[in-house]
Amino acid sequence: MIACRVAVMLVFLSVGGFSAWAGTSLTETRSTLEKWVEARQLISKTRTDWQSDKETLEQTIALYERELKAIDEQMSKVSTNNTQVAKEMEEATSLQKVSHVTLNGTRQFATDFEAKLKRLTPQLPIPLQDILKPMLARMPADPATTKMLAAERVQVLVGVLSELDKFNNAVNLFNEKRKNSQGEEVAVQTIYVGLGAAYFVNEAGDFAGTGTSGAxxxxxxxxxxxxxxxxxxxxxxxxxxxxxxxxxxATIR
Structure with missing residues (x-):
């Protein structure tokens, strides 16, 4: 009877000890599982966050790359434009130099020719001087200080030359007055054969003569x-x- 009780007591103690061990193991296992689940969740969250951050980062990088590309294109255009501008400036400067040389040459030509015309005018027939008077009046009195454009001066000279050429290549008839041997003014008709010779006669036909250009x-x-x-x-x-x-x-000089 006593032996039986002892056996039962041992069995009870054994069962009690196993239960205590089993309880401890389950608690640790549950704690471990919970930590494992937390770790898995953290890893999953980290992976999700990283994926999101990666996509955002890639989008940001792509945006920056597009902006950099656009800036490079703009800089390339600016560089090209600057090159074109520099080329155009060089051409303009070169053209300006040529224009200055041409303009100075034109001014000098006008100055020289105006001086020649002023010396020539007194030697021209009076009727031609009257024709040229409005144009000659437009010539500058002082070429060195005149504000008259070179183009305008040349235009005046062209007009004068045109009239000179027109007169010289035609026979022209004018009514004039000429002094006779008594010093009296007589109405005559004068035929100018270009700028080389002239002949006059009065209405009565008793007063006539010739004319030539003098100094x-x-x-x-x-x-x-x-x-x-x-x-x-x-x-x-x-x-x-x-x-x-x-x-x-005719008199040849």
Whole structure:
């Protein structure tokens, strides 16, 4: 009976000891499992966060790369534009230098030709001087200080040359007055053959002569013997006679 109780007591004690051990192991296991689950969750969260951060970072990098590319393109354009601007500036500077040289040459040409015209004017026929007077008045009094544009000065000179050429290549008839041997002014008709010679005659046909250009103006010589010939030329000029050859004296200088 006693032996039986002892056995039962041992069995109880054994069962009690196992239960105590089992309880401790389960608690540790549960704690370990909880920590493992937490670790897995943390790893999963970390992976998710990293994936999100990675995508954000990649998007940011892509954005920066696009901006850098755009900046590079703009800088390239600026560089190209700067090169073009520099090229255009160089061309403009070169053209400006050529223009200055040309302009200075034009001014000098105008100055020289204006001086020649002023010396030539007194030697021209009075009717031609009257024609040129408005244009000659436009020429600058002092080429060194004039504000008149070179183009305007050349335009005036071209106009003067045009009138000179027109007069020199035509036969022109003008009504003038000439002094006779008594010093009296007589109304005459003067035929200018270009700028080389002139012939005059009065209405009565008793006063006639020739004219040539001199250093201080036209010089006139009375030659009454050519009166009829000059009158014939006047009639031909007015279409009152059929054109024909008329002999007149000429002075070669």
């Amino acid at each position: 201080s103006g036209w010089e006139w010589t009375t030659k009454s013997e050519i009166a009829s010939a000059v009158q014939e030329v006047v009639r031909i000029y007015r279409n009152e006679r059929t054109a024909r050859f008329v002999t007149l004296p």
